Amino acid sequence: MIAARLETFLKGLAALLLLALMAVTGVDVIGRYLLNTPLSGAFEMTELLLGALVFVALPLVSRAGAHVEVDLLVELLPRPVTRVLGLFAALVSAAVLAFFAWQLVRLGLGQLADGSRSVSLGVPFAPFAFLGAAACMLAALFGLIRGLRND
Amino acid sequence: MTESLIALVILLSLVFARVPIAFAMALVGGLGFAWMRGIEPAGAMVGSAVFETGFSYSLSVVPLFIFMGNILANSGIAHGLFAGADRLFGRMRGGLALATVLSCGGFSAVSGSSLATAATMSRVAMPPMRKFGYSDSLAAGSIAAGGTLGILIPPSVIMIIYGLLTESDIGKLFIAGLIPGAIGVIFYLLAVVIAVRVNPKLAPPVTEPASMTRRDTLGVLGTLGLFAFIMIGIYGGFFTPIEAAGMGAIFSLVLALAMRSLGREGFSAACVETVISSAMIFAIIIGAEIFSSFANFAGLPDALVDMIYDFDISPWAVIGMMVMIYLVMGCVFESLSMILLTVPVFYPIVAQLDFGPGPLADPENVLIWFAVVVVVVTEISLITPPVGMNVFVLRATLPDIPLRTIFRGIIPFWIADILRLTLLVLVPTLSLWLI
Numbered sequence: 361m362i363a364a365r366l367e368t369f370l371k372g373l374a375a376l377l378l379l380a381l382m383a384v385t386g387v388d389v390i391g392r393y394l395l396n397t398p399l400s401g402a403f404e405m406t407e408l409l410l411g412a413l414v415f416v417a418l419p420l421v422s423r424a425g426a427h428v429e430v431d432l433l434v435e436l437l438p439r440p441v442t443r444v445l446g447l448f449a450a451l452v453s454a455a456v457l458a459f460f461a462w463q464l465v466r467l468g469l470g471q472l473a474d475g476s477r478s479v480s481l482g483v484p485f486a487p488f489a490f491l492g493a494a495a496c497m498l499a500a501l502f503g504l505i506r507g508l509r510n511d
Numbered sequence: 512m513t514e515s516l517i518a519l520v521i522l523l524s525l526v527f528a529r530v531p532i533a534f535a536m537a538l539v540g541g542l543g544f545a546w547m548r549g550i551e552p553a554g555a556m557v558g559s560a561v562f563e564t565g566f567s568y569s570l571s572v573v574p575l576f577i578f579m580g581n582i583l584a585n586s587g588i589a590h591g592l593f594a595g596a597d598r599l600f601g602r603m604r605g606g607l608a609l610a611t612v613l614s615c616g617g618f619s620a621v622s623g624s625s626l627a628t629a630a631t632m633s634r635v636a637m638p639p640m641r642k643f644g645y646s647d648s649l650a651a652g653s654i655a656a657g658g659t660l661g662i663l664i665p666p667s668v669i670m671i672i673y674g675l676l677t678e679s680d681i682g683k684l685f686i687a688g689l690i691p692g693a694i695g696v697i698f699y700l701l702a703v704v705i706a707v708r709v710n711p712k713l714a715p716p717v718t719e720p721a722s723m724t725r726r727d728t729l730g731v732l733g734t735l736g737l738f739a740f741i742m743i744g745i746y747g748g749f750f751t752p753i754e755a756a757g758m759g760a761i762f763s764l765v766l767a768l769a770m771r772s773l774g775r776e777g778f779s780a781a782c783v784e785t786v787i788s789s790a791m792i793f794a795i796i797i798g799a800e801i802f803s804s805f806a807n808f809a810g811l812p813d814a815l816v817d818m819i820y821d822f823d824i825s826p827w828a829v830i831g832m833m834v835m836i837y838l839v840m841g842c843v844f845e846s847l848s849m850i851l852l853t854v855p856v857f858y859p860i861v862a863q864l865d866f867g868p869g870p871l872a873d874p875e876n877v878l879i880w881f882a883v884v885v886v887v888v889t890e891i892s893l894i895t896p897p898v899g900m901n902v903f904v905l906r907a908t909l910p911d912i913p914l915r916t917i918f919r920g921i922i923p924f925w926i927a928d929i930l931r932l933t934l935l936v937l938v939p940t941l942s943l944w945l946i
Contacts, residue, residue: 374790375782378574382764385575385757389750403568411565413574417790420783426791427531428845442529449529456534459541463558489562496561 363423363505366498370420377413381406401481408478411488415495422499425506427453450507457500464493512814515806518543522802523843532848533791533798540802547808560800564793568753572623572671574789575756579763580622581785583734584631585777586767591730592617593635594723605707605714607645608653609700611636615657616696617731620738621763622661623668624788625846625893629658629901633908647912649706649713652920655901656699656928659890662846664692666741666755669850669889672796673882676851677858679875681752682745687879687942691887691935698927706923726770733766792847799851812856819860826864830881830936833857834888841892845900850889857881870939876946883942887935891928894921 388402399405421427429449437445468489477484518539525535537557545553564570583589596610596617603609615632622628633654640650662669665685674681707714741759744750750758767773773781806812819829833853840849861881862874871877893901896918905917935941 371783371786374786375779378578378782378786381571382575382578382757382760385571385754386761389754389758393749406571407566407568410567410571410574411562413786414565414790414793417786418794420787421790421794424787426787427533428791428795428848429529429531430526430843430845445529449531452525452530452538453534456537456541459554460537460557460561463554464561466554467558467562488566492562492565 363502367420367423370416374413374417374420377409377416381409381413384409404478404481404483408481408483408488412491415488415492418495419498419502422453422457423502423506447507450503454500454504454507457496457503461493461496461500464489464496468493512809512811514543514547514809515811515814518802518805518809526843531794532845533794536795536798536802536848536852540798540805543805544801544808547805556804557801560804561797564797564800567675569671569675570793570796572666572753572756573668573792574785575760576623576666576668576671577627577788578781578785579756579760580624580627580631581781582760582763582767582773582778583618583621583737584627585773585781586730586763586770587726587772588621588730588734588766588770589614589618589631589635591723591727592734593632593639594727595731597639598723601717603704604711604716605649605703606717607636607640607643608649608703608707608714611640611650611653612657612696612699612703615654616660616664616692617734619660619662619664619692621666621734621741621759623666623671625659625661625890625901626904628661629655629904630908632658633905637909643717644715646713646920648916648920649703650920651905651909651912651917652922652924653699653703655894655899655905655917655921656702656924658901658904659893659928660692660695660699663688663695663883663886663890665689666752666759667886668792669846669886670882671752672847672850673854673885676854677862677878677882679878679882683879683946684882685742685745685752686945687883688886689945690941691883691931694931694934694941695887695890695928698931699924702923702927726772729770733770737762737766795845795848796851799848802852803855806856812859815856816860816863826866829860829864830884833861834884834932834936837885837888838891838895841888841895842897844892846889846893849892850885854885870943876939876943879946880939880942884932884936887928887932891925891932894925894928 384402384405388399392398468486471486471489522535522539526532541553541557544556592614593610596613597607600606600609615628618628618631636654637650665688667688670684670688671681674684740762741755744758745752745755858878862878893899902917906914
């Protein structure tokens with residue numbers, strides 16, 4: 361229930377970020393030729409939007425089970441074995457994602473302490489690192505739920 | 512070198528145990544790095560790989576080119592392309608399969624992804640082929656193989672990623688894919704012609720001539736227009752290859768609105784599919800980044816270069832060995848992870864090879880030609896059993912066709928691919944002529 365709501369929210373947010381990403385290029389290029397006023401900071405806006413987009417969409421991949429994996433052995437092995445393998449894969453993935461989250465928190469705390477910001481727009485980096493950490497944790501959680509439920 | 516090999520073995524075991532490739536690469540790379548340099552630096556390396564990959568300007572092409580393809584996939588232009596191609600070949604035996612190959616090539620020109628091309632064309636081309644009693648193997652084989660053209664005919668997400676890894680000119684890479692892509696279409700067409708000549712039962716004659724609606728015509732014109740828009744935009748200097756992705760997405764959205772064929776549902780489906788595929792790709796890029804940091808630190812590329820010098824191996828033999836490695840890897844690895852794992856290791860070697868005078872005298876040209884070779888080998892991997900991604904896409908859209916049937920149908924196309932690969936390797940001019 362909560363997971364489904366969260367999913368809808370993330371989908372909407374990610375779609376908005378995608379459209380914004382597209383619009384930035386459009387406004388920049390069209391402005392440059394037609395109005396002679398390129399969008400200042402378009403380069404950085406693209407980077408920030410893309411970074412946010414990737415993080416926001418990451419939990420969706422885990423929830424949809426859309427990560428690329430090799431299910432070559434699945435058809436050859438007996439069902440109990442594939443079940444154990446599926447759980448193992450989910451646990452490994454969750455551990456890796458949790459490690460990502462931990463490192464992003466550390467990175468974010470460092471950025472907070474340094475006050476590091478993007479060069480031309482002056483956007484602080486730390487919130488993005490914390491967003492990434494939250495996204496990785498959520499992805500780990502979604503992956504685990506899937507692994508436990510599925511076969 | 513030994514560390515890298517052990518790591519590769521562990522990586523393969525994890526991948527076979529169904530750990531997603533992205534996380535398997537991250538885990539092995541991170542642990543390997545920690546083992547060689549300590550946990551603290553490994554953590555920092557992983558943290559910055561995860562954080563910075565998303566903030567890479569050039570990678571903005573990934574979601575935007577995928578978005579462009581998904582909008583078009585949901586807008587019915589693929590149907591127009593198929594109908595148009597069918598009018599061309601309608602009278603020939605195997606005409607529908609020929610039309611499938613040609614419209615796959617057409618859709619590739621506005622889509623940067625092979626999987627999207629195969630998925631889209633299977634929805635359009637499969638129903639008529641089944642209706643007229645085409646064999647499932649020929650029908651599915653032509654879609655799976657035709658779909659692979661998506662990453663060779665520009666725009667191509669894989670080419671862009673190769674360009675980023677090797678610092679090659681993305682505009683030149685796109686142009687380099689044109690002739691090899693056209694050769695691909697021609698060879699696939701010949702494969703169909705020969706296959707139905709050998710076994711006419713594969714494709715019964717079609718009695719009902721195809722008709723084109725106004726919307727179909729608009730779809731064909733729109734596709735040609737979009738391709739021209741991207742090419743003229745890039746090579747006329749109006750926008751960069753990176754910006755082409757955003758402009759292409761806008762163009763396709765306008766086109767879909769003009770055709771009134773993309774409803775609210777189609778639009779939101781295109782958005783959601785795009786963000787999920789993009790994040791999936793970024794996860795793989797992050798994993799590969801972490802693994803490559805380790806492989807580079809472990810000295811894998813240097814060790815390979817030394818080996819080539821020590822044994823005085825001829826440059827053509829080196830390329831031949833790399834192609835073999837790709838063909839073998841392609842049986843197991845998915846295309847993007849294969850490229851991300853190998854290109855950083857291979858390209859410094861390839862750039863140093865001395866081919867003597869000729870089209871390959873310039874290392875920059877060598878890297879562009881190598882890009883075409885790598886992409887064509889990757890295309891082959893997409894239809895090679897047991898892990899041909901395009902085949903899996905087909906099976907997802909057509910669950911009632913057994914895998915074995917699809918792979919049987921692929922055989923003629925696979926032979927055509929091997930011939931094309933040989934031709935492109937031996938005649939670099941085909942890739943470099945337009946540059």
